[in-house]
Amino acid sequence: MAVENKRWLDAETFNHGVALCQTIPGATAMQTAAYVGLKSRGVIGATASFIGFSLPAFLLMMTLAALYTRANNLPIVLSAFNGLQAIIIAIIANATFLFGRTALKNRGTAAIAGLATALFGLGINPIFVIFIAALFGFLFIKPGQTSSNPPVDSVPTQTNIRPLLIILPTALIGFLLLYIFAPTLFDLAILLFRIDLFAFGGGFASIPLMLHEIVEVRHWMDGTTFMNGIVLGQVTPGPIVITATFIGYLLGGPLGGVIATVSIFLPSFTLVVALSPYFDRLQTSRYFNKVIGGILCSFVGLLLTTTIRFALGIQWDMPHILLASGVLTALLLKVDILWVVVIGTSASILMLT
Numbered sequence: 001m002a003v004e005n006k007r008w009l010d011a012e013t014f015n016h017g018v019a020l021c022q023t024i025p026g027a028t029a030m031q032t033a034a035y036v037g038l039k040s041r042g043v044i045g046a047t048a049s050f051i052g053f054s055l056p057a058f059l060l061m062m063t064l065a066a067l068y069t070r071a072n073n074l075p076i077v078l079s080a081f082n083g084l085q086a087i088i089i090a091i092i093a094n095a096t097f098l099f100g101r102t103a104l105k106n107r108g109t110a111a112i113a114g115l116a117t118a119l120f121g122l123g124i125n126p127i128f129v130i131f132i133a134a135l136f137g138f139l140f141i142k143p144g145q146t147s148s149n150p151p152v153d154s155v156p157t158q159t160n161i162r163p164l165l166i167i168l169p170t171a172l173i174g175f176l177l178l179y180i181f182a183p184t185l186f187d188l189a190i191l192l193f194r195i196d197l198f199a200f201g202g203g204f205a206s207i208p209l210m211l212h213e214i215v216e217v218r219h220w221m222d223g224t225t226f227m228n229g230i231v232l233g234q235v236t237p238g239p240i241v242i243t244a245t246f247i248g249y250l251l252g253g254p255l256g257g258v259i260a261t262v263s264i265f266l267p268s269f270t271l272v273v274a275l276s277p278y279f280d281r282l283q284t285s286r287y288f289n290k291v292i293g294g295i296l297c298s299f300v301g302l303l304l305t306t307t308i309r310f311a312l313g314i315q316w317d318m319p320h321i322l323l324a325s326g327v328l329t330a331l332l333l334k335v336d337i338l339w340v341v342v343i344g345t346s347a348s349i350l351m352l353t
Helices: 011-023 028-071 075-103 107-121 126-140 161-181 183-197 203-217 223-235 240-283 286-312 318-332 337-352
Strands: none
Touching: 011 028, 011 240, 028 223, 028 240, 075 107, 075 203, 075 223, 075 286, 075 318, 075 337, 107 126, 107 286, 126 203, 126 286, 161 183, 161 240, 183 203, 183 240, 203 223, 203 240, 203 286, 223 240, 223 286, 223 337, 240 286, 318 337
């Protein structure tokens, strides 16, 4: 649409932006929308694109979260979510497979993923696991073994220092106000901000980090509720990290939902604005690619461990097995995930009510 219909930028520039957004942490689709706006209308355009792209998913998730708090004990809702938990396990298992197919090129990269699986399985903080994987990638991955995109021709651009001098202080003031007037929401905002900074490889990479911090460390909600939030995130037209809106709403009402959404997306947006002028230099650095390759390997392990943990929390019977198997097969056949969730919800109600 942006290239062929609107002609806001050419195909080469667009591909350059996709490569950037696939390399830096955050939700790739959201960042690509911001990049299109950045190249066509500057930082103001990036802001408009980013907000416009995320707003439908945000509004829908806020609505779904509000309905969830009022109806989650109804029998039909319990049946739907009971089956959908098996479905979300299949979705994350498919994401693990896709990550692995892209990131694991040989025994060395597979070994890094295996190490990450073992460390995360032992309860090690996933941020520490990511740092370990980055170190191993730097030390042991040879150039050409990573999944990073090949270098592209440089796209002339100007630095974005002036907008960053507005964005960063504004964010700092916002965090400071939360710290003074709403400490609980400040903790949530800082946590989600930090998670997005380490979510390399797209939105699914944030799931293991959220699981660890929100469910296992802080016990802000149980694993079942967290999985239900992921399910609702798949119903929306946005990235899976919109689950943060659900988390924020349950912990702090509508204001919590807004703060959680801004916090989980702010790093993604800022990185696109800050790094786009320098991406060619980073992309052609073999050291940068080695580190990114190690990090992506770690997320294969993190997602695998998350899949196993979610699976252990379900009482597997024939309906759950059929739902998970059917969804995994459909996803491998590239059926649109929205149809998978809608049909899976209907099947859950019919099979488990």
